[in-house]
Amino acid sequence: MAVIRGLFVYPVKSCGAIALDRAQLESQGLMWDRHWMVVDATGRFVSQREFAAMARIVPAFEEDGVRLSMDGMDASLLLPFAPRGDEARMSATVWKDTFEALDEGDEAAQWFTRALGVPVRLVRFAQDVTRLASKKWTQDQDAPTQFADGFPILVASESSLADLNARLAAKGAPPVPMSRFRPNIVVDGGEAFDEDFIDTLSIEGEAGHDDVVLRFVKPCSRCPITTIDQHTGERDAHWPDEPLDTLQTFRVDARVDGGLTFGQNATVLSGAGRRLAVGAQAQWEYRFE
Known part of the structure; x- marks a missing residue:
C-alpha cells in the first residue's frame, strides 16, 4: 500500500507550482496543469533550460483565474480561467509537436x-485542439495532454528521493527537495525505484466514488532543470550539476536512449472527472514481462 503525499499543478509550463490538498483529474492530466505556455517569436516553447528565472514566477489560484507574481516585478498578471473568445490563433511547438494555440x-x-x-508571448491551450501522447509508449491508448513535455501525469516516489539524497549525502552534497523533479503526484510507500516495475497505480476515490487508475508508461528522463532551485531560480555554487551527476552513476536507462530517469510518466486509465486528495490510499500492480 502507498499514500498520496503531494499534488501539484504548474499552470504555466516551466513556471512555479501550486500545491493542492485536492485536485481535479481530467483525461489530459490535473486541471489547469500546463494550460499556458511561454513561447518565442517562432512559437516554440521556452523553459527553465534557457531562462532559469522562470522558476521565480509564482502562480496562485483566485476565484476567476491564476495570478502570477515575481519578485522585482512592479505588478502581477491575472490569467482568467475563461478564454476571452477573441484570441488570435498562432502555431505553438512543444518538442516535435506543433499545433494551434491561443495568443x-x-x-x-x-x-x-x-x-x-x-521578447516572448504567452499562449493558452485551445479547447478544440487535441494533442496526444506518443503511442509508442501508451500501448496504443489515446492519451491527451496539453503543454506538458509529453504525457498527462508525472508521478514521483518519496522512497526514491530518499535513496537519491542518501547518495548525495555520501559524497558530501546537500539533499535536493522533490520540487526539483516537478511531479504532479508524490507517492509514499514501497521501496526506492519500485516505480520502474509498476504497471498501474490505483488511488482511492473520495467517498462514494470509484478509484482512479493511472498507467505508468514511460520513465521520465531528467534534464538540467533538476539542478535549479525552484525557489531562487539559481544553481548551487558548489554543486551546480547535482543531482544529475549522482543520477549518472545509477539511473542511466536504455529504454530512453541512456537518459537519466527519475519518476514515471503516466496516463489516465479511469477516473477522469474525479478528484484526488492528499492522504488517499493507493496501491499498485507490478508489471510482469
Whole structure:
C-alpha cells in the first residue's frame, strides 16, 4: 500500500507550482496543469533550460483565474480561467509537436518579456485542439495532454528521493527537495525505484466514488532543470550539476536512449472527472514481462 503525499499543478509550463490538498483529474492530466505556455517569436516553447528565472514566477489560484507574481516585478498578471473568445490563433511547438494555440495578448506578452528580459508571448491551450501522447509508449491508448513535455501525469516516489539524497549525502552534497523533479503526484510507500516495475497505480476515490487508475508508461528522463532551485531560480555554487551527476552513476536507462530517469510518466486509465486528495490510499500492480 502507498499514500498520496503531494499534488501539484504548474499552470504555466516551466513556471512555479501550486500545491493542492485536492485536485481535479481530467483525461489530459490535473486541471489547469500546463494550460499556458511561454513561447518565442517562432512559437516554440521556452523553459527553465534557457531562462532559469522562470522558476521565480509564482502562480496562485483566485476565484476567476491564476495570478502570477515575481519578485522585482512592479505588478502581477491575472490569467482568467475563461478564454476571452477573441484570441488570435498562432502555431505553438512543444518538442516535435506543433499545433494551434491561443495568443493571450499584448499585456501578457509584455509582462513575460519584462520578467525574462527577452521578447516572448504567452499562449493558452485551445479547447478544440487535441494533442496526444506518443503511442509508442501508451500501448496504443489515446492519451491527451496539453503543454506538458509529453504525457498527462508525472508521478514521483518519496522512497526514491530518499535513496537519491542518501547518495548525495555520501559524497558530501546537500539533499535536493522533490520540487526539483516537478511531479504532479508524490507517492509514499514501497521501496526506492519500485516505480520502474509498476504497471498501474490505483488511488482511492473520495467517498462514494470509484478509484482512479493511472498507467505508468514511460520513465521520465531528467534534464538540467533538476539542478535549479525552484525557489531562487539559481544553481548551487558548489554543486551546480547535482543531482544529475549522482543520477549518472545509477539511473542511466536504455529504454530512453541512456537518459537519466527519475519518476514515471503516466496516463489516465479511469477516473477522469474525479478528484484526488492528499492522504488517499493507493496501491499498485507490478508489471510482469
